[in-house]
Amino acid sequence: MSCDWLVRGGRVVDPANGLDGIRDVAIRDGRIFAVAESIDPAGAREIFDASGLVVTPGLIDLHVHGYEFVTPLGIDIDRHCLGRGTTTAVDAGSAGCDTFPGFRAFAAERFRTRLLAFLHISRTGLSFAGLGGDNDTPGELESLRFANSRDCADCVGANRDLVVGVKIRLSDSIADGGRHEAESYRRALEAARSTGVPLMVHHNFSTVPHEDCPGRLAPGDLWTHCYHGFPQTLVDPATRRVIRVAREAVERGVLFDLGHGQGSFNWTVAEIAAAEGFWPHTISSDLHRGCAEGPCYDLPMAMSKLLHLGMPLEAVVRATTSAAAAAIGWGDHIGSLAPGREADLAVFALEEWDRPLEDCQSQQRRVNRLLRPRAVWRAGTPAAITEPACFPNTDSIARQRPWWGRLLVRDGTAPDSP
Ligand SMILES: [Zn+2]
Structure with a gap:
């Protein structure tokens, strides 16, 4: 059959279609043309030999920061996402209603990666917000005048082609010592409910108790950073059980999202949760300036950590394809290799590896398999695969170690030097 690309002989893992088997995938005119056990290569203009490799729908990363040059956290999304197999990335609140037009022009339209967004309840998004925590820089909710639910909802409604939800960060350091957290949270919920989109919540070092968050979240809302070990961790520090x-x-249908990031993946918490079968519904990276060169590196690295914890490959791929698409209401468009879909697909090697891999507080585990990107197509056109500048990044591991002391749930002994 005539096609532009034939991706031959890979292990195709496509949970949306219940498929896990050796298949050929044909791409024509930017779309998936056929998926079959054997496709005649004679009519293929280009062939990619995927034998021994894993082929998936293009990954969907529900939590990144891609408003580069405008927000301190922003990164080059094509380098850190598309180059690692992520064909759709969702920015988690870098823009608010006042800064969204710039996000559209200078981020969403700039990158080849499909870039969608959760709109921050703060009208300026993360335009001056750093990492929060122990610093003197202001946060996005220092005044309640930043959080207007009607303006947020109007912006969501006017930009539904890109905006998939509302975002809030609940941390006292970014809300005038916590004084504005509860009311901002109420306004964020109001904006999400009035527009019928999910709310994504970041929740740590917060004055808002668990009874309110995730307690007041509705079906479809997302509690990101689900394996963090700081105050508001989902593991009870006393019983070491999921709360x-x-x-x-x-x-109730609330979704728990990984949101690895710079501080939010903790091996101890993850192991406790995994042992209880408390897995993330969606696996996201929270890639930003502080973690894109370690401790997260990229989405496939975060997926490798879930594989190490015992999550099956099919479930890991589901959490980064069909489940992620469904969470943002894009299930009819992305996250599947069904013929007729835009041809977003990725190829990975499941490499044998036997080295320690760090969490966000320098705790390490010996991991024996890594998912490494090998090829990616966005709408049928290939993109170059990129690599972390340095992996493992021992400087990053050393830099993160002081945060170990702030953990409520952690290993019994302090992490070793790298
Ligand atoms: Zn984030």
């Missing part, structure tokens, strides 16, 4: 309010939230 009841988190389990009840799961039963």
Whole structure:
């Protein structure tokens, strides 16, 4: 059959279509043309030999920061996402209603990666917000005048081609010592409910208790950073069990998202949660300036950590394709290799590896398999694969170590030097 690309003989893992088997994938005119056990290569203009490799729908990363040059956290999305197999990235609140037009012009339209967005309840988004925590820089909710639910909702409604939800960060350091957290949270929920989109919440070092968050989240809302070990961790530090309010939230349909980032992946918390079967519904990287060169590196590295914890490959791929697409209401468009879909697909090697891999506080685990990107197509056109500048990044591991002391849930002994 005539096609532009034939991706031959890979292990195709496409949870949306219940597929995990050796298949050929044909791409024509930017779309998936066919997926079959054997496709005649005679009519293919280009062939990619995927034998021994894993082929998936292009990955969907629900939590990144891609408003480069305008926000301190912003990164080059094509380098750090598309180059690692992520064909759709969702910016988590870098823009608010006042700064969204710039996000559209200078980020969403600039990158080849499909870049969508959760709109921050703060009208300026993360335009001057750094990492929060122990610093003197202001946060996005220093005044309640930054959080106007009607203006936020109007912006969501006017930009539904790109905006998939509302975002808030609940941390006392970015909300005038916590004084504005509860009211801002109420306004964020109001903006999301009035527009029928999910709310994504970042929740640590916060004055808002678990009874309110995730307690007041609705089905489809996302609690990101679900494996962090700081105050508001989902693991009770005393019993070292997942808290009841988190389990009840799961039963209600609240989604828990990984949001690895610079501080939010903790091996101890992750192991406790995994042992109880408390897995993330969606795996996201929270890639930004502070973690794109370690401790997260990229989405496939975060996926490798879930593989190490015992999550099956099919479930890991689901959490970064069909489940992620469904979470943002894009399930009919992305996250599947069904014929007719835009041809977003990625190829990975599942490499044998036997080295320690760090979490966000320098705790390490010996990991024996890594998912490494090998090829990616966005709308049928290939893009170059990129590599982390330095992996493992021992400087980053050393830099993160002081945060170990702030953890409520952690290993019994301090992490070794790298
Ligand atoms: Zn983030």
